[in-house]
Amino acid sequence: MFIQLPLKMGLREAVSFDTFVSPDPQTEMALARFQTALQKSQGETFYLQGPKGAGKTHLLQAACRLMSQQRQQSVFLPLADPELPLIADVLYGLEKTHLICLDDVEQVVGNPEWDESLIHLLGRARSLGHSVVLSGESDLSQWPTDRPELSQSLMSVLPIRVPILDEPKSLVQALQKHARKMGFELPIDVGNYLVRQFSKDLQELMSVLKILEQASVMEKRRVTLPFVKQVLTQSAIA
Amino acid sequence: MSTVLWPQALKHLESGLSNVQFLTWIRPLEAIESDQTLRLIAPSGFIYDWVNDKLIDQIEQAVQQVAPANTPRVSLEIGDYAIDRIEEVDPTRPHAQQATGPLADFSHRPADSDTSATSSQQATYQERSNPDEASQEPSGIKHNLNTHFTFETFVEGKANQLAAAAAHQVADNPGGGYNPFFIYGGSGLGKTHLMHAIGNLLMKRNPQARVVYLHSERFVADMVNALRHKKIESFKRFYRSLDALLIDDIQFFANKEQSQEEFFHTFNTLLEGNKQVILTSDRFPKEVEGLEDRLKSRFGWGLTVAVEPPEFEMRVAILLKKAHEFGFLLSDDVAFFIAKRLRGNVRDLEGALKRVGAFAQFTQQAITVSLAKEALKDLLALQQKMVTLENIQKTVADYYKIRVADILSKRRTRNIARPRQMAMAIAKELTQHSLPEIGDAFGGRDHTTVLHAIKKIKELTETDHQLGEDWQTLIRIITN
Numbered sequence: 001m002f003i004q005l006p007l008k009m010g011l012r013e014a015v016s017f018d019t020f021v022s023p024d025p026q027t028e029m030a031l032a033r034f035q036t037a038l039q040k041s042q043g044e045t046f047y048l049q050g051p052k053g054a055g056k057t058h059l060l061q062a063a064c065r066l067m068s069q070q071r072q073q074s075v076f077l078p079l080a081d082p083e084l085p086l087i088a089d090v091l092y093g094l095e096k097t098h099l100i101c102l103d104d105v106e107q108v109v110g111n112p113e114w115d116e117s118l119i120h121l122l123g124r125a126r127s128l129g130h131s132v133v134l135s136g137e138s139d140l141s142q143w144p145t146d147r148p149e150l151s152q153s154l155m156s157v158l159p160i161r162v163p164i165l166d167e168p169k170s171l172v173q174a175l176q177k178h179a180r181k182m183g184f185e186l187p188i189d190v191g192n193y194l195v196r197q198f199s200k201d202l203q204e205l206m207s208v209l210k211i212l213e214q215a216s217v218m219e220k221r222r223v224t225l226p227f228v229k230q231v232l233t234q235s236a237i238a
Numbered sequence: 239m240s241t242v243l244w245p246q247a248l249k250h251l252e253s254g255l256s257n258v259q260f261l262t263w264i265r266p267l268e269a270i271e272s273d274q275t276l277r278l279i280a281p282s283g284f285i286y287d288w289v290n291d292k293l294i295d296q297i298e299q300a301v302q303q304v305a306p307a308n309t310p311r312v313s314l315e316i317g318d319y320a321i322d323r324i325e326e327v328d329p330t331r332p333h334a335q336q337a338t339g340p341l342a343d344f345s346h347r348p349a350d351s352d353t354s355a356t357s358s359q360q361a362t363y364q365e366r367s368n369p370d371e372a373s374q375e376p377s378g379i380k381h382n383l384n385t386h387f388t389f390e391t392f393v394e395g396k397a398n399q400l401a402a403a404a405a406h407q408v409a410d411n412p413g414g415g416y417n418p419f420f421i422y423g424g425s426g427l428g429k430t431h432l433m434h435a436i437g438n439l440l441m442k443r444n445p446q447a448r449v450v451y452l453h454s455e456r457f458v459a460d461m462v463n464a465l466r467h468k469k470i471e472s473f474k475r476f477y478r479s480l481d482a483l484l485i486d487d488i489q490f491f492a493n494k495e496q497s498q499e500e501f502f503h504t505f506n507t508l509l510e511g512n513k514q515v516i517l518t519s520d521r522f523p524k525e526v527e528g529l530e531d532r533l534k535s536r537f538g539w540g541l542t543v544a545v546e547p548p549e550f551e552m553r554v555a556i557l558l559k560k561a562h563e564f565g566f567l568l569s570d571d572v573a574f575f576i577a578k579r580l581r582g583n584v585r586d587l588e589g590a591l592k593r594v595g596a597f598a599q600f601t602q603q604a605i606t607v608s609l610a611k612e613a614l615k616d617l618l619a620l621q622q623k624m625v626t627l628e629n630i631q632k633t634v635a636d637y638y639k640i641r642v643a644d645i646l647s648k649r650r651t652r653n654i655a656r657p658r659q660m661a662m663a664i665a666k667e668l669t670q671h672s673l674p675e676i677g678d679a680f681g682g683r684d685h686t687t688v689l690h691a692i693k694k695i696k697e698l699t700e701t702d703h704q705l706g707e708d709w710q711t712l713i714r715i716i717t718n
Contacts, residue, residue, distance in 0.1 A: 003687060015257060026600045042386060064261045073268055076261035093282030097266050103262050124453055129384035141619035151624050152425060155617055156589030158596065193573060
């Protein structure tokens with residue numbers, strides 16, 4: 001049984017490219033290039049494609065953060081968020097920001113009004129040299145649109161595949177690697193415990209790792225299995 | 239003036255909001271700090287409404303926390319604070335004295351005519367929060383030019399050399415004989431690039447020049463909002479005071495009578511003052527439906543040039559040049575493969591090339607034809623989706639003014655048989671369907687009939703000039 005974290009919000013750490021763990025070297029290289037392209041702001045359009053839980057939202061938010069570090073405006077629109085009263089007109093004007101991130105874009109593609117709005121947004125952003133990053137689960141060629149203009153616009157989109165890391169062994173290795181980056185050693189039994197008991201979502205595991213690191217520093221203790229159980233139990237009660 | 243207060247307020251807001259709330263609603267806001275007022279500019283009405291309804295109190299609290307002794311008033315607005323900007327633009331003033339700020343933006347204001355979240359709205363001059371941007375706009379307006387689009391980065395070929403040469407002339411002699419300068423052609427063929435290239439060169443030669451690029455849709459939206467907020471005189475004054483007005487995709491003016499009326503007068507004023515007007519459209523001006531005749535007529539006063547889709551050789555040249563620019567080597571066979579498979583436009587070619595380069599880099603492989611095939615897999619699938627046998631049959635039938643049913647029929651008269659052969663040959667050229675599949679789709683014909691049609695059309699395109707033209711035109715229509 002997984003341990004339920006008390007408040008996901010409470011675990012939230014600053015999203016950035018540094019806190020994203022790439023599942024493989026290819027993705028790591030692709031993301032490095034992605035960051036460089038965003039920094040150069042050449043008005044390109046990217047499509048982050050991968051399954052749910054691969055970390056696409058994290059990457060979009062990291063991209064926004066990167067822009068703010070450069071003192072440039074950005075906007076992040078989670079199109080699958082049920083709280084947003086979304087109509088296609090919302091895209092109008094967004095091109096003025098230097099980076100437009102549309103998460104879960106498949107939620108709206110195929111709807112004629114949204115297709116129209118998306119075509120114009122991509123065109124306006126391109127002519128202003130502003131970047132657009134889209135995210136979705138399916139391959140671009142599977143998008144359910146019958147608008148040739150949208151298909152045409154998609155031709156110049158640069159896709160970046162973001163595979164999910166869900167093999168327990170790989171997850172543990174990734175956690176160990178990241179713990180080392182944070183300055184501590186994560187024993188393999190602790191890694192196995194976290195993956196088995198807690199979550200298979202790497203980004204969520206990263207948040208737990210952050211808690212463990214802070215607790216370890218505060219209590220001046222090594223990250224051992226008994227210590228981890230104690231910290232997580234306290235977090236769950238808190 | 240650059241703001242110091244807002245970055246601190248952002249830290250407070252970030253700690254109190256979720257990532258989504260912060261990045262969706264707060265990050266897009268641009269802050270301008272002036273005497274006891276913190277102006278927050280939302281890029282769209284949607285963001286304005288949301289922030290005004292749900293987050294304005296938290297913003298005010300954050301600002302108060304940061305500056306408890308001397309808390310400024312928070313004013314929420316939409317756009318690039320341009321209504322204020324436009325009111326300050328006085329064409330009689332020397333350019334250097336004009337206000338520094340972005341271009342007019344009346345877009346998407348809320349129905350409520352009060353554009354500020356607080357009571358008053360004073361038109362006061364402020365610098366942009368980003369000093370780098372301000373320094374790029376010494377004329378006092380935001381020109382919206384993309385600095386990457388220059389003549390140096392434009393690839394010339396047979397299909398666009400006339401347009402490129404004319405664009406150079408316009409940049410050398412703005413407001414001269416080629417006024418208005420009208421560029422038309424399909425999307426992704428470089429119309430916008432040329433337009434920006436002229437604008438950039440004008441700005442380079444005269445940094446004080448009042449050059450503005452915008453999309454026609456934006457002109458219409460700005461005008462609608464100017465009317466709604468009774469700012470139409472400011473709107474007119476702004477656009478009529480420019481040295482060069484660059485409007486993209488004027489086909490979107492179709493059936494928008496009032497915008498056409500206003501544009502007509504702006505156009506006349508600029509031309510009378512020997513100011514340059516540059517326009518683009520996806521078709522010849524006289525063919526734009528829903529456009530007033532007097533506008534169509536005036537568009538023809540200067541110079542109208544077409545940009546055509548690049549022919550095969552030019553596509554190869556573009557690929558080789560762009561590959562060099564991107565810093566990787568592309569062999570001729572890979573360039574030939576991409577150029578053969580992607581016929582549409584320059585933008586597609588560039589996109590394809592970037593994909594191939596990135597794929598090679600990520601997988602640490604040399605760029606070969608098989609790697610290119612793998613890298614472009616979904617893109618080619620997209621293209622396949624766009625070019626269907628039904629689409630080919632319909633396009634060819636329309637072109638030759640016959641019915642699709644005639645193409646599928648058993649009739650063998652020349653006026654039916656030739657278009658049918660043409661459609662079959664195009665199907666083989668543009669799709670991955672086999673000969674039997676094509677035969678089936680053309681009324682259940684044998685694959686040898688398809689093969690014969692392909693040979694016949696190939697032969698005729700080399701000997702019959704008219705048929706050769708038909709072939710080129712049809713390929714262009716179907717692939718673009």
